[in-house]
Amino acid sequence: MQSFVLLASLCGCVLCSGWPFQMQCYHCEETLLDNDCSAPKFIVNCTANIQNACQKEVIVGENGVSYRKTCASFSTCLIVSAGYQSFCVPGRVGSVCISCCNTPLCNGPRPPRISLAPTHPPTTLLIITVAMGTLP
DSSP states (O other): OHHHHHHHHHHHHHHHHOOOOOOEEEOEEEEOOSSTTOSGGGEEEOOTTTOOEEEEEEEEETTEEEEEEEEEOHHHHHHHHHHHGGGOOTTSTTOEEEEEEOSTTTTSOOOOOOOOSOSSOOHHHHHHHHHHTOOO
């Protein structure tokens, strides 16, 4: 009975203190890839409660774009990112852009762009054109 009470007490302490938060990020080092190393094989578990962010570096070289992705401390990443801000000129050879984020797998692929331009003429314009008899 005493061992049960001791075990229950220990479990209660563990549950009260909470489990450590473990971030997941994409990780690759200076890889020249077409897919920006965002495949599942590049996912790693970061050091719990220390590496609480993901970092992404985009480096434009003469041979193309390379990516460096890793786990990081959010505050350290922000300091490094600010230090490289003047070197970030997307598309220019020699550019180094560093970004930081603090949600799981946030240094992965960029979401697709959403175009706000209509892909077909608006219905009202088509109706007016038909009514005026100018539609070929």
